[in-house]
Amino acid sequence: MSTRLVSFLLGLLAAALALVAAFAITSLVLIIAGDPVGEVWGEILTFPEQRNLANIINNATVLYLSGLAVAVAFKMNLFNIGVDGQYRIAAFVAAVVAGEAWLPGYLNTALAILAAVLVGAAWAGIAGLLRATRGVSEVISTIMLNFISTSVVAYFLRKAAVREEGSNTLGTKEIPEGSRIPSFSIGDGPGTEIYGFIFIAVAAGFAYWFVLNKTRFGFNLRATGQSTTAAVASGISVKRMTIGAMLISGGVAGLVGLPILFGDSYSYGSTFQSGLGFAGIAIALLGRNHPIGIALGALLFAFLDEQSNPLQILVGVSPDIVAITQGVIVLTVVISYEIVRRFGVRLEQQQVAKADRPVDEPKEVTA
Amino acid sequence: MRRTTKIAALLSAGILALTACGSDEPETSTDPGTGGESTTSEETEAPQSDLMVGMAYDVGGRGDQSFNDSAAAGLDQAVAEFGVTSQESEAEDGEAENAREERLRTFADAGFNPIIAVGFAYGPSIGVVSAEYPDVNFAIIDDSSVEADNVASLVFAEEQGSFLVGAAAALKSETGQVGFVGGVETPLIQKFQAGYEAGVAAVDPDITVDVTYLTQVPDFSGFGDPAKGKTAAQGMFDNGADIVYHAAGGSGGGVFEAASESGNLAIGVDSDQYNTADPSVQDVILTSMLKNVDVAVYTYLSEVVGGTVPSGVTTYDLAADGVGYSTSGGQVDDIAGDLDAYKQQIIDGEIEVPTAP
Incomplete structure (x- = not known):
């Protein structure tokens, strides 16, 4: 087997191990609470109907962008907890820009998306700048910026808000129809529309892969993430990389709320x-x-979220059980990747040892 | 890198687990209970109805000792009296719009009719789903933005009830300064504030009203954070106010504590909090602004059982006994005459209470 295939299989094994462990732990919680384990999994694991499928894909689109934003920073060994604040303030600004409709049609959409990316990047950039110039931990500063973002949005929302007659919700002006991103349907009946923004999300995923793996900037970013000292030694400016990574992370975070904004x-x-x-x-x-x-x-x-929604109505179990599953998955994933990594290392060592012994002697002879 | 990953994993697992705990507590104990309750009452009580009521609560659900509980009380009464079957589900904090829609659709697909949505957050989703299921009847509380033949909007004149407790506060205040603690600054809670201020001013325009809101949208934690409520009320009492009215849901418990510790008075909201609050703070509750969501839910269901399907906007005001003030504890007995006079003036239209501050 080639090493590539082995590492791919080991990756699959790790994921499978993590899922099985997470499901086992969740089942245990259900048993302890005295809830019907079989019925719960039966409900969660049924094949989703068309409109549920659409919801899953739509929610996954949003979550994907959020995951990408966090991953960019992770690659640089930065922990951007502030994606939450970044996407909310960016989505708000995009909503205001698109709602005001200074430009016609899709120019307006493009302007709003650009505004969202810039605002998200700027908000994350504050944390990047503080980290690069003053050594402030980005974990702390982004958490604080989340709170500030909430207040800033709340303050301006009350200024920008229009209120529909009879409704008690506050919202910005609706985006004109010509600037909305059209959805496409994957089936018949209501609720089966997929956000058109999914293509932008896919493009963002591709750009992420391309920039990180095929450009000099991406190489520098990964190098700095893996070893700062090595990066410095090879002439990479860590400060610039830190700010750059946070700006990109924030820019992607700016996109997170937009599928909902332009599609729903x-x-x-x-x-x-x-x-x-x-x-x-x-x-x-x-x-x-x-x-x-x-x-x-x-x-x-997205699948777990969607499938848990009817739990309370049909089985009488709180859908919060799925939040437990999700939390446990995160832990088991990290643990199982570590276990599988060690297993892989040992496997490699054994192979090298095996390969070494017969080759050793003739080598010595020739030498 | 790996260290960051581990810290990140622990943190995010913790966050996910915490969100689970937060909303899990009240309902796990109550939800199976209601399921059982509705079936047993069907077996034991004489009246029977094949009506299946779907109840979609707002965040907090049954057990929040406030808004949702009041709706639940109306449902329980209908279950006991008409033998209808019911099933409940509650919203999660910060959930997606399509999660709310999907909740309503799940009810409709499972054969529930009517479906009652508790809280204004359901406004847009009721609009969407009611059009998809024209044969199913929907009711929504606190929102009147949807106009459809199968949608009944149940709204309240919160400003009228708040006017009366405002008048009570003004009549009882000795320092000439009273306070208002709002949970989250939304148009709905501003109605409470507007009515309260008008009530105070009707008695004595010289009395000052301190106003504070605990959080701003989209942060709805102001409805469930007693510590914030306590700090805010404490500040008002320190500043010279002697009576504080709260419209802050679960945060109100903190307002009562602050009143109790500083020897001042507080006014409850939504239900008769003299009966629902902790007994140790009972004596500081001057009165409560009653918002009889239970009356609205019960009346709606009784009409559906009776065969008529209500639609359009129904406003539960003082005249319809949808709002009012509570007298438990007897602290407002001496001013009941004044309050009832104001009440009559509002019903007669002599006083018009503003809905925005």
């Missing part, structure tokens, strides 16, 4: 989905910062 809600209001940034951390870990791995992780999380 058309305005940023008090019921806009929150907490996506934290889910992104788990998904980036699950996907090992690999663009395809993150996609699978996002699909898994």
Whole structure:
């Protein structure tokens, strides 16, 4: 077997191990709580209907972007907890820009997306700048920036808000129809539309892969992430890389809320989905910062979320059980990758040892 | 790199687990109970109805001792009296819009009719789902933005009830300064504030009203954080206020504590909090602004059982006994005459209470 194949199989093994362990632990929780284990898994693991499938793909699109944003920073050994604040402030600004409609049609959309990326990047850039110039831990500063983002959005939302007659929700002006990103349907009946933004998400995934693996900047970023001293020795400016990585991470974070904004809600209001940034951390870990791995992780999380929704109605078990599963998956993934990595190392050592012995003697003879 | 990964894993697992704990507590104990309750009452009680009621709560669900509980009380009453079957589900904090829609669709697909959505957050999703299921009846509380033949909007004149407790606060205040603690600054809670201020001003325009909100949208934690409520109320009492009215859901417990510790008074909200709050703070609860969500839910269900399907906007105001003030504890007995006079004036239209501050 080639080493590439072995490492691929080991990766699959690690993921499978993590999932099995997570399901076992969740089942244990269900048994202890006295809930019907079989019925719960039966409900979660049924094949989703068309409209559920659409919801899963849509939510996965959003989670994927969040995972990507976190992964960019991870590659540089930075922990961007602030994706949550970054995407909310960016989505808000995009909603205001798109709602005001200074430009016609899709020019307006493009302007709003650009604004979101810039705002997300700027918000994350604050943390990057503090880290690079003053050595402030990005973990602390991004958490604080999350809170500030909440307050800033709240303050400006009240200024920008328009209120529909009879409704008690606050929201920005609706995006005009010509600037919305059209959805496409994967089936018949209502609720089977997929956000058109999914193509932008796929493009972002491709760009992530390309920049990291095929450009000099990506090489520098990975090198700095793996060893700062080595990077410095080879002439890479760590400060510039830190700020650069945070800017890109924030820029991608700026995209997170946009599929919802341009495909579903058309305005940023008090019921806009929150907490996506934290889910992104788990998904980036699950996907090992690999663009395809993150996609699978996002699909898994979206699948669990969607399938858990009817639990309370049909089985009488709180859907929060799925949050436990998700949390456990994150832990088991890290543990099982570590176990499988050690196993892989030992496997390699054995192979090298085996290969060494017969080759050793003739080599010595020739030498 | 690997160290960051481990820290990140622990943190995010912790966050996910914490969100699970947060909303899990109240419902695990109550939800199976209600399921059982509805079936047993079907067996034991004489009246029977094949009506299956789907109840979609807002964040917090049954057991929040406030808004959702009030709706649940109306449902329980209907279950006991009409023998309807019910099933409940609650929203999760910060969930996606399509999760709310999907909850309503799951109810509709499982044969539940009518479906009651508790809370204004369901407004947009009721609009979408009611159009997809024209044969299913929906009711929504606190929102009147959806106009459809199969949607009944149940809204309240919170400003009228708040006017009365505002008048009570003004009549009882000795320092000439009272306070208002709002949970989250939304148009809905501003209605409480507007009514309260108008009530105070009706008695004595010179009394100052301190106003504070615990959080701003989209942060809804102000409805469930007693520590924030306590700090805010404490600040008002220190500043010279002697009565504080809260419209802050679960955070109100902290307001009562602050009142109790500083020897001042507080006013409850939504349900008669003299009966629902912790007994140790009972004596500081002057009165409560009643928002009878239970009456609205019960009335709606009784009409559905009776064969008529309500639609359009129903406003539960003072005249319809949808809002009011509580008298438990007897602290407002001496001013009941004044309050009832105001109440009559509002019902007669002589006083018009503003809905925005």
